[in-house]
Amino acid sequence: MALPLSSTDLLIPFAGRRSSACAAALATLQLPNLDALLTRLAVAHDDTQADTTLTPPHERALARALGIDAADGCIAWGAREAQQSGLSRAGADEPWAVLTLCHWQVAIDEVVLDDPNDMAIDAAESQALLEAARPFFQEDGIVLRRSTAPGRWLARGELFRGLPTASLDRAAGGPISAWAPLSDVLKPVRKLQNEMQMLLYTQRVNDERIARGLKPINSFWLSGTGVLAQGTPTAPAPTVADVLRAPALHDDGTAWAVAWQALDAGPVAELLAAYRRGEPVELTLCGDRAARHFAPQSRGALGWVKNLFGRTQATTVLAAL
Known part of the structure; x- marks a missing residue:
């Protein structure tokens, strides 16, 4: 499987993953193109934080590339x-x-958020539920709008000003209590979620989904909250290669390794070829804790010595993310 590269600025989310199966798979990975590329690049920016941040490293890195400066959990993806x-x-x-x-x-002692990307929600279902939900949100001064992706809505309201929320990529596959605690600041959100749960239970859309053997839509996840600051520069976005996301969230080490090999043979190989042609290239590798941005290093004598004696296997770099 070859994955196309549309620019010489590549960002790879979930490049490192500390869950058990992916961590075990990492030890067996052979990534010759990434090995070769990393010997030619140096770390230009390192963003390492706790893996409890509401905003994961790849979203922090993307925001930085786009010139967006925001507090944890307040990158205004909705406003953008x-x-x-x-x-x-x-x-x-x-x-x-x-x-x-x-x-x-719903389990005995916790509620787990299934990855919405596995839901197969179509445009008709999304629109029908949007029309049913609109009056409930309007009562709280929130305006709902559909987005370009079925099952994903945009919402405008003062509730979201300065409200930190956890990224879906943090919460998917785990208990919601870890990322949406029963705090005072989130009480209005929980109220809306409770009302939506009761509404969704009565919807024909869910009856039809269950009849087709699909999971019902029984809640929503809130993220991307905030205001996009005035004067935010419009910077070109890097190419985001997100093929590692699904296997990482499911801790499918085999699929994660296969996806990494496809990345190495495709976009990473193309980035290496671009470097050899003398083009300026950039690479950002992101894991659970860190986002490391790599750029070409000095080709002078000092840079060559550093390159010669500082070679590190790609898997070692990925394990540190």
Whole structure:
């Protein structure tokens, strides 16, 4: 499987993963192109934080590349998408959020958020539920709008101003209590989620999904909250290669390794070829804790000595993420 590369600035989320199966798979990975590329690049920026941050490293790295400066859990992806789609004007002081329809799996002692990417929600289902949910949100001063992705809505309301929320990529596959605690600041969100759970239980959409053997849509996850600061520069976005996401969240070490080999044979190999042609290349590798941005290092004598004696296997770099 070859994955195309559309630019010489590549960002790879979930490049390192500390879950058991992926960590075990890492030890067996052979990534010759990444090995070769990393010997030619140096760390230009290192963002290492605890793996309990609401915003994962790859979202912090993407925000930095786009010139967005925000506190943890407050990268305004909703406001950015609203501006890009024409729902909000550039520079508007409007708080937005992203609402992602999902399935909460209720266990004996916890509630687990299933990855919404596994839900197979179509556009008709998303629109039908949006129309049913709109009055409930309007009562709290929240306006709902559809986005370009089925099962994903944009919401505008003062509730989202300065409200830190956990990224879906942090919460998916785990207990929601770890990422949405029963705190005072999140009480209005929990109220909306409870109302939506009761509403969704009655919807024909879910009856039809269950009849087709699909999981019902029984809640939503809130993320991407905040206001996009005025004067945020418009920077070109890097190419985001997200093929590691699904196997990482499911801790499928075999699939994660296969996806990494495809990356190495595709986008990473192309990035290496671009470097050899003398083009400026950039690479950002992201894991559970860290995002490390690599750029070409000095080709002078000192840089060559550093390169010669400082070679590190790619898997060692990935394990440290």
